[in-house]
Amino acid sequence: MLGQFPISRDRKLIQIVDSALADAALRSGHWLVCRPGCTHCCIGVFPINQLDAMRLKRGLDDLAGTAPEKANRIRERARDAVARLSADFPGNPATGLLDEGEDAKRRFAGFANDEPCPVLDPTTGSCELYESRPMTCRVFGPPVRSEGGLGVCELCFRGATDREIAACEMKPDPDDLETALLEELGRTTEVGGNTIVAFCLTR
Numbered sequence: 048m049l050g051q052f053p054i055s056r057d058r059k060l061i062q063i064v065d066s067a068l069a070d071a072a073l074r075s076g077h078w079l080v081c082r083p084g085c086t087h088c089c090i091g092v093f094p095i096n097q098l099d100a101m102r103l104k105r106g107l108d109d110l111a112g113t114a115p116e117k118a119n120r121i122r123e124r125a126r127d128a129v130a131r132l133s134a135d136f137p138g139n140p141a142t143g144l145l146d147e148g149e150d151a152k153r154r155f156a157g158f159a160n161d162e163p164c165p166v167l168d169p170t171t172g173s174c175e176l177y178e179s180r181p182m183t184c185r186v187f188g189p190p191v192r193s194e195g196g197l198g199v200c201e202l203c204f205r206g207a208t209d210r211e212i213a214a215c216e217m218k219p220d221p222d223d224l225e226t227a228l229l230e231e232l233g234r235t236t237e238v239g240g241n242t243i244v245a246f247c248l249t250r
Contacts, residue, residue: 052235057098057228064185064219071189071217078204081188084172087202088187092159094145094241097232098225099181103247106179121175121248124165128245132159143246165245189217
């Protein structure tokens with residue numbers, strides 16, 4: 048049923064977010080130290096939604112057509128990660144879906160914080176599905192507002208004042224297009240909930 052999902056609208060979302068990132072990076076200047084090979088944000092699992100999962104799967108399928116050996120290495124790293132993480136996975140390891148609720152959030156907070164992303168090339172330190180990376184990865188680095196206030200990568204904005212940080216705030220999805228697309232994807236596929244990268248790439 049995925050063929051009925053409007054991929055063009057998801058591409059529009061990505062364009063909006065990437066444009067917001069480019070604008071925030073320009074305003075951030077030297078405060079933003081993200082560079083190829085910096086893997087600080089690639090260590091430790093994080094939840095991804097079904098839009099993220101869809102993009103990753105499509106990206107891996109595309110990679111399999113152009114660089115099958117690279118795609119196979121990603122799948123192997125993902126399978127190895129699932130084998131390591133399944134016993135303590137704070138969700139259903141059969142489906143790869145994370146549990147919901149406050150207790151589940153507490154369990155996830157201490158889960159696999161030293162686990163490298165299976166899409167990370169351990170030799171080059173680069174993301175091998177960069178164009179298909181999850182939304183969390185796309186907005187990491189510049190100041191982004193959440194329930195806890197403005198959050199930034201701990202390697203960036205060192206020595207910056209609160210005013211300087213606020214001046215670089217990134218507003219990735221001002222019209223909340225992602226929520227509308229997630230609802231539409233859920234109606235199309237009848238799959239919802241969050242997962243993690245490793246489980247996504249083995250399903």
